[in-house]
Amino acid sequence: MNPSRPAIDAAEVLGIVRTLVGELRPGNPPEAGLDSHLERDLGLDSLARVELLARIERAAHTRLPEGTLAAAETPRQLFAALRAARPEASSSAPELADTADTADTEHIEAPAGASTLVDVLLWHAERSPEHVHIRLLHDDAEVGTLTHRELLQGAQRIAAGLRQRGLAAGDAVAIMLPTSLEFFTSFFGALLAGGVPVPMYPPTRPSQLEDHLRRQSGILESCHAPVLITDEQVQPVARLISTPSGSLRHSVTARELAASTAAPTIATPRPDELALLQYTSGSTGNPKGVMLTHANVLANIRAWSRSVAITAADVTVSWLPLYHDMGLIAAWLGSLYNGCPLVLMSPLDFLSRPVRWLRALHRYRGTLSAAPNFAYELVLKHVEEQELAGLDLSRWRIAANGAEPVNPDTLEHFAARLAPWGLHRETMTPAYGLAENAVGLAVPPPGRGPRIDRVVREAFFRTEARHAAAEDASAIRFVGCGRPLPDHELRIVGPNGDELPDRRVGRIEFRGPSATAGYLNNPEETRKLIHGKWLDTGDLGYLAEGELFVTGRVKDMIIRGGRNLYPYELEDAIGEMAGVRRGCVAVFGVANPATASERLVAVVETRTTDDAERRRLEHDVGNLAVDLLGVPLDEVVLAPPHSVLKTSSGKIRRAATRELYQSGVLGRQHSVRVQVLHLAVTAATRKAVQGLRRALATLWAVWAWTALVLLAVPTWIAVATLNRPALGWQIGRHAARLLATLIGIRIDVSGRENLPASAPCIVVANHASYLDGLIAAAALPRPFVFVAKRELLDNAIARRFLQGLGTEFIERFAVQDSADAARRLAERARLGSALFYFPEGTFVRRPGLQEFRLGAFLAACEADLPVVPVTIRGTRAVLPDETWRPRRGSVSVTIGRPLLPQGKDWNAALALRDAARRDILERCGEPDATL
Structure with a gap:
């Protein structure tokens, strides 16, 4: 096929866009033109754009170039991308006929005596230097590898560059890199230089550029990082980041650091020194820097590995972002410790074609892989039957589901859908963890399969998780996340701090060798976190026969008329309604001093502008709240797209959205140009003030x-x-x-x-x-x-x-x-x-x-x-x-x-x-x- 002559023309592309927008916005869809902004004008979020690209590819019988999902912002740009497209194979079966061999001929042992992450790297670099530790994929092709020896040598070069730029022992090193081999050498380069790595996520959505960079500026200010490592694409934008104290002195690329002529260096940290700062996603507030020592991280990796029986014979497949604890520690550092290969692709590779996750598991005989619940849903919705032809998923033994609420329907539907291709229901492994415990805290035994608990709805609203009868159609279901990891403990406490018996809902607390000592430079939040010998997860749940069932976030719970209400079920149900942007609903409580209770508010994103249609939608949302929660909403706010704030991992930022609602600025947006101007002015002002100081x-x-x-x-x-x-x-x-x-x-x-x-x-x-x-x-x-x-x-x-x-x-x-x-x-x-x-x-x-x-x-x-x-x-x-x-x-x-x-x-x-x-x-x- 001639790349300059796509199979469909611009009008057909625009027709596909209009059809999708009409489905998402029935009744009064916005008018779509070739230069309409997919997100700002048409309200297509990242998941809607995934569906749009899939439809265009099917209609044109082509594969759009990599990066289209992130780069294309208008139908005209989508059509331009078709010019660089390549024909899609009629069947994926021939491609999947052969599988890659990831097995090593040598016997690899985990470094049981290692006390730091540096020890782990040195152990493997000495005993298995040529072992391929990481295989990096892009567009279904292997584009790079990293052996243990190459990881050590690359990290030494980065460390030399950092020391040459004045990095002192204990200094934070911010790493704002996409999924790439440079991320790994930069991370260990920071450690070998005596610094503390701080993974950060690079900007992806232009419409939220200003909010993103301001949040990153807050992280840089919190940890006082003097160096930010980024790449050539992000560096021009990264220069706009400024910190009030002026702590950030260098914004450099990994390539610039590796070009240093200074002598290689290897620091020797102690087990009790910081291995990394893991900043929380900020779904319920401002990000906080979780301090994790080498001892914390290794204790968690060892406990998790023991619980799910990880060995060097396993193969980890991951697309998870490396700035997130599940991708960073569970997927990467866990693989490094155990000596098993890590097959890695970027989150955008997965989002643009979810089938790639399954293809990588097939091709590399993957045994371990983890993802949030939404990823399993994405596979169910966007992977077609013909794309599954030839897959063999029989070796996949742990499909961990965590980082966000686990939906019992997702577990069952995913297992049933992929059962013909070798996936066993027992592979589905709901898990629970949090950054304050490195990553993992509880997991079921391997091979058991999901445990779903049905509880009486009204009793649950009054903090009792009582078994529901089989015929009770109103029962609420919760997924069991297993028992705590070895050497770790869990308990459920009531409002007065008293430990509660089984099947009583309360705050989840934990302790163990993976537990953080607190948040960096944040004694107030640390005091809220640590209660004597126990740490507060901020989550609610209950124990049943020793197994943990998570019911929601403490800060998301709404107290109304003596009942504890949770927003998740109502948000999901509202998102299914016609005219509502799915996944873009926030339900929260606002203090009501007159009643010593809380007003119940729902912010609902919609493109509907017709007055009659909006009144109908408000009425239907109110009725739905009464049906599900038994109480009416005090206010339904119909807001334009992108009014509901989200974290980098897609979680609803209810507290932040509530702040916008209370301040009266909910839904106000600015163009990218205005955002960049604001950032530039802010940066210039801060630099002037810093210079004077x-x-x-x-x-x-x-x-x-x-x-x-x-x-x-x-x-x-x-x-x-x-x-x-x-x-x-x-x-x-x-x-x-x-x-x-x-x-x-x-x-x-x-x-x-x-x-x-x-x-x-x-x-x-x-x-x-x-x-x-x-x-x-x-x-x-x-x-x-x-x-x-x-x-x-x-x-x-x-x-x-x-x-x-x-x-x-x-x-x-x-x-x-x-x-x-x-x-x-x-x-x-x-x-x-x-x-x-x-x-x-x-x-x-x-x-x-x-x-x-x-x-x-x-x-x-x-x-x-x-x-x-x-x-x-x-x-x-x-x-x-x-x-x-x-x-x-x-x-x-x-x-x-x-x-x-x-x-x-x-x-x-x-x-x-x-x-x-x-x-x-x-x-x-x-x-x-x-x-």
């Missing part, structure tokens, strides 16, 4: 160092020359206080009454910055003898000054924890000196209270002296490690109550150390770095 900060830093030098020189001369420790301490204290006053650092001191006025004692303080000694001198009203590391004697300037203060020098590693050093220092304390220790020994850039050495506490026990814990807070922000550029800020010093030793032996010193550390940990505002 940086200039002021630089001037302040110059002044701070000038003041320090002006005070330090005479102070050093006085202290070093006099060599009288008590007088030197007073001189140093007054100089430190004067410096703080001159540069505007406020020092708040509390608990002075806890410090003995003249009696000997031992003070221990946390250590987070080079400023800590200066702050301690300024804050403590009496002289002390600093206990400092022996290495400072090698610096002539520091040695003379510290000797003038009477400092004791000790070997940090060989002597400090020994009984000899403790006895020597204890003797000096008995003679009347007050000793000052930083028991952490040193400090690092990453926030966290380090382990305390025992020297101070052995000395206290030996001399029978009290230990006074002192907490210094704020110095890390004023002068962070690895930088000599101070920042403005305030510092607090809290003097705790003296702790008395309960003996002279080793155990007494341990107890004293632990008590002092607990006191400081509670006040310092930093996490426990030993966990």
Whole structure:
């Protein structure tokens, strides 16, 4: 076929568009022209465009070029795409006759002893370097592969490029890449450079460009990422992203990073350090950065692998986005850990032709694959019988269904539809998980099949999941998600936090080794998440015989007349009505102070403009609510297309839509040009403000160092020359206080009454910055003898000054924890000196209270002296490690109550150390770095 002469002309393409629009908008469809915008003017969302492309291809007997689904925005552009189309094979059976061999000749074992993701990669790169880890598909063809060795080498090059651009240990690295081999090398490149990967999704829909980039800007600001890795197509748009604090310094491509000439590098993170930041989708609020350590991620992968019996003989097939926990951890990192190949395609490849998912499972003998419920529905609706010819799905043993509510009809219909091609009903595996537990939390045993529970509707509205009789046609059905993963626990709690018995609906809480420590830089949301030893999922559900049944989101539940109502069933039912955009309905509650209850509001997207038709639709929606929920709606809002906000994964953002409704701006839209203009103005304004702030900060830093030098020189001369420790301490204290006053650092001191006025004692303080000694001198009203590391004697300037203060020098590693050093220092304390220790020994850039050495506490026990814990807070922000550029800020010093030793032996010193550390940990505002 001549590519320049499509089988159908522009008029026929336009006719197909009009037919589809008429089906979706019966009664009063919008007029479609060749230049009508498919989404903005005609109201065709992504799923409707999938159907449109399928109809055009069938009519033209061609396959449209890849990217048409994302790129074509008008019928004219669809017709232009036909010029580059290729004839479609009359039958797919010959193509499917052969299957690809993904088996390795070598025996691959999972790295059971690995403690970090870096360990996992190094293990496989050493033992099976040529094993094909990833096979990347595009348009049903394999377009690239990545072996274990290539993944390591590519990641090393990216790491070198990141370090060359100033990435420091612990810095976040934002990765905004489509499905590509560069994503994997960039992810591990961030880890090998000592950074923390932050997967983000690239913009796809021009109509929501401004909203998308503003949400991404919020993520970048939250994690303070200095580097954003993107690709050549997205980079021009990515440059519009700005952060209020100006933390983002570099927007680079993976190719630019890999071109670095710096030496390769491999960082060695600890198990308790962050492996990635997984930002939640934001379906019920603003995205929050879930902190996941290497230990969290590996614990989840191991527990999931054990529950569904994954081995290197399995083959994972996935189209899931790599910025989502199910695609990132369950599909990719799980495959890497277990040494099984991952066959991967992009989400757009799947959306444009859902049959590709099944073809990949057939061709590569796939055994494991997961998807949200909508994907199974998409296959049922858009895969035709002739496309299934020749498929063999008999090896598919786990078809996980999660990430959104699981529909029992979908499970049954999918299994029945594909049974002739080898799919077993037992393959269907509903699962439950959340980013706050890495990914998975509960799953049924492999080979069991779905368990559907039918409960009495009215009892359920009053929080009881009572079995419904077989003849009860009004029963509500819920799908069982199995038992918790090994070493993880689940419970259901009521409004007062009491654990509920079986078949009582309440909040789902969990705990286990995969559980996050909280949200990055968000203590308020972290407090809502963690309740003692349990974490709140934000979901509602019940347990029956140990199995979890999820009923909905807590924030989506509507309380009306003492009954708990859920929006999902009503939203689905409204979406089936004529004139309503399916999947574009949001039902939510709005507080009603007059009744101490909630008003029930439904926002319904429609293209209908006829007044009579709109009144009929409002009436029918209201009647439907009474039929399903037993209560009327307070308001039905008929809104234009794209008024109901959604997350990147297609979930309804009810809270965000409610905010638009309450603010009166629901349904207002702007063109892409206006959105880009808004973004450009915002970016320019932020950059100007950031530039001014940086200039002021630089001037302040110059002044701070000038003041320090002006005070330090005479102070050093006085202290070093006099060599009288008590007088030197007073001189140093007054100089430190004067410096703080001159540069505007406020020092708040509390608990002075806890410090003995003249009696000997031992003070221990946390250590987070080079400023800590200066702050301690300024804050403590009496002289002390600093206990400092022996290495400072090698610096002539520091040695003379510290000797003038009477400092004791000790070997940090060989002597400090020994009984000899403790006895020597204890003797000096008995003679009347007050000793000052930083028991952490040193400090690092990453926030966290380090382990305390025992020297101070052995000395206290030996001399029978009290230990006074002192907490210094704020110095890390004023002068962070690895930088000599101070920042403005305030510092607090809290003097705790003296702790008395309960003996002279080793155990007494341990107890004293632990008590002092607990006191400081509670006040310092930093996490426990030993966990």
